Amino acid sequence: MSLTQAILTSLLEKPCTGAELARRFDKSLGYFWQATHQQIYRELGAMERDGLIAAHGLPTARGRQRHFTVLAPGRAALETWCAGEGELRPIRDELLVRMRGAAVLGTVDVSAELRRHQGLHHEVLQRYEAIAERDFPSGAQRSTADELQLAVLTAGIVYEKSWLAWCEDVLAGPAGD
Amino acid sequence: MSLTQAILTSLLEKPCTGAELARRFDKSLGYFWQATHQQIYRELGAMERDGLIAAHGLPTARGRQRHFTVLAPGRAALETWCAGEGELRPIRDELLVRMRGAAVLGTVDVSAELRRHQGLHHEVLQRYEAIAERDFPSGAQRSTADELQLAVLTAGIVYEKSWLAWCEDVLAGPAGD
DNA sequence: TACGCTTGTGCAACTTGTTGCGCAAAGGAG
DNA sequence: CTCCTTTGCGCAACAAGTTGCACAAGCGTA
CATH class of the missing domain: 1.10.10.10 (Winged helix-like DNA-binding domain superfamily/Winged helix DNA-binding domain)
Structure with missing residues (x-):
């Protein structure tokens, strides 16, 4: 572990x-x-x-x-x-289970929950970006250790941004049809 | 649960x-x-x-x-x-722990592991995209249930793509300095 | 019929993660 | 000094997830 x-x-x-x-x-x-x-x-x-x-x-x-x-x-x-190797951790997301359930039921609207998640992801993203700006301001000289730590933080930022983009996409998609 | x-x-x-x-x-x-x-x-x-x-x-x-x-x-x-609400599941990723450890130790190279992960994410992405193409070919008429199922699948695709982009970025970044 | 293989089911034991509580020490307020 | 709150530590019990095994039925084959 x-x-x-x-x-x-x-x-x-x-x-x-x-x-x-x-x-x-x-x-x-x-x-x-x-x-x-x-x-x-x-x-x-x-x-x-x-x-x-x-x-x-x-x-x-x-x-x-x-x-x-x-x-x-x-x-x-x-x-x-x-120095060793590890497995990929598969996605495990309740929201996706809800959406799959909603697809089968056909009587549930998940758009409110999607918007809520969008907000939550936005909050987390802002927190990460604030940390990045504070600890690793752009343009500053960085050690190898800094690069690694920044990379970890960037993973979080990329992760949250991708969820945000997805939320936006799903909310816009079917409605815009 | x-x-x-x-x-x-x-x-x-x-x-x-x-x-x-x-x-x-x-x-x-x-x-x-x-x-x-x-x-x-x-x-x-x-x-x-x-x-x-x-x-x-x-x-x-x-x-x-x-x-x-x-x-x-x-x-x-x-x-x-x-129809209810749920929490966000925070990231839980071994690779990021390894990188944080490597940052502190200063004696470990994680680039091989990064490249391996890049490959693994690529595989998963291809699997998802194959399913998307098979079950929801672009241009076809889709029901609301289809839209939802496709959205779930898209989440996986977006997720894998973002990790791929991150791997690429991290591998290119410090090396290109 | 007898044998072995595969499939479906489930027990048991363990690890990991969560929740709630209790106790000891330190430190401030009366 | 005594009381009370905060902080640090840890037990106990439980929930969730994992691993390994065992047993029953069906099926093909000899």
């Missing part, structure tokens, strides 16, 4: 506690790999057991901050994994 | 057995909502208990074909659900 690797990546950027990790997932990493704080704590425990990361603080002390750092085996594991 | 609704949709198109459903999921529905045969059988059992569908055949007879049909409550449930 990629959760391990996402956590390793985040911890390499800056060692921190589980709660801080959860916050970072909500902000940046989570845009392309989501995780709840429970998943994160569970995974941190497993990774600690496997010797990928280490913590200062007693493992059993509840309510006690535990600061995690990546160990050499953790870094090695991430390197191996990043 | 949309699995219930996806099954209802498929059964409305044509009543059939669990195995046949599984095959249909692999072929058409599964392009935007996947399910294994286990999920399907489990769900069929629950839906039968809830009175959404009915089967000819004994529930406990193993190895015995059970043919399912949608009942009125099932159709009503699908109508209600299709």
Whole structure:
């Protein structure tokens, strides 16, 4: 699972506690790999057991901050994994199921839901574009790491733009006939 | 969960057995909502208990074909659900995690994996376009149901095209500097 | 009839992801 | 100092999705 690797990546950027990790997932990493704080704590425990990361603080002390750092085996594991291959994740979209259902039923209008999605995608797009403008202003000098991070962000932008274009297309198409 | 609704949709198109459903999921529905045969059988059992569908055949007879049909409550449930609202599913992509990891490590080259993904997306795109051409040839007269089904298929095409464009862009960008 | 292959069905066990709650520590307000 | 709120941590239970196996029936073949 990629959760391990996402956590390793985040911890390499800056060692921190589980709660801080959860916050970072909500902000940046989570845009392309989501995780709840429970998943994160569970995974941190497993990774600690496997010797990928280490913590200062007693493992059993509840309510006690535990600061995690990546160990050499953790870094090695991430390197191996990043150089490896992965599958494509197929689309899994409720809206499309709704439309397929509407096609069979013939009694349901999905255009309102389409417009709502258009709005939602627009919001997300604007958020991504704001981040891109803030962190990677056009014309600035960029390192290789920056290029990669920007590419990831661009994936999100392209993704949202394509959904937006599709929504527009579907809404315009049948009506314009 | 949309699995219930996806099954209802498929059964409305044509009543059939669990195995046949599984095959249909692999072929058409599964392009935007996947399910294994286990999920399907489990769900069929629950839906039968809830009175959404009915089967000819004994529930406990193993190895015995059970043919399912949608009942009125099932159709009503699908109508209600299709007219409802849903959340956006955020991106969840391993490749992007790999790239973020590579950005932090600085020792990993992801271009080979990018090219591989480009190829995979290209394959999927061609499959979708073949289906579109076969089932909805351009210029033909189309019903409202056809328009909806085509829109769903178009979503897949747009999706794959946008990933392809992104792969191309990322591969060309940093190299062309 | 006996044998093996394929198909349809389903149990069991596991992993991953989600939700809700509880407890401990820290820090501010009375 | 005591009370209360916030923050960090984690258990427990559940829902969804995956994997592997097992059993029954049908069918072709010897």
